Amino acid sequence: MFEFELRPILHILLHIAVPVAVARLFWPAYWKRAAAWMLAGWLIDIDHLLADPIYAPGRCSIGFHPLHTWPAIAAYGALTVPRRTRWLGVGLLIHIVLDAIDCVLM
Numbered sequence: 808m809f810e811f812e813l814r815p816i817l818h819i820l821l822h823i824a825v826p827v828a829v830a831r832l833f834w835p836a837y838w839k840r841a842a843a844w845m846l847a848g849w850l851i852d853i854d855h856l857l858a859d860p861i862y863a864p865g866r867c868s869i870g871f872h873p874l875h876t877w878p879a880i881a882a883y884g885a886l887t888v889p890r891r892t893r894w895l896g897v898g899l900l901i902h903i904v905l906d907a908i909d910c911v912l913m
């Protein structure tokens with residue numbers, strides 16, 4: 808569907824564009840703070856450091872890296888319930904969805 812080199816670049820762009828777009832759409836009054844929290848959802852990619860190689864273009868993150876497994880995803884869903892952690896929870900779920908889309912495109 809996409810050129811081999813294009814997909815990782817698109818993936819990174821979506822990881823920035825989607826949280827910002829969601830923040831602007833749902834929390835227009837303080838979208839910058841909302842977007843910052845959602846971009847923090849990217850931090851779960853530190854689990855890639857446990858893998859060897861750290862980045863493999865043909866590998867699906869979901870279900871492979873510890874912070875991309877179903878128990879972790881359920882915890883991110885729970886984070887969206889309390890107001891205080893909602894932005895982070897939403898950001899983490901966006902991250903998982905984007906990673907999942909990437910798996911489908913492989």
Ligand SMILES: [Zn+2]
Nearest residue numbers: 851852868906
């Ligand atoms: Zn990821």
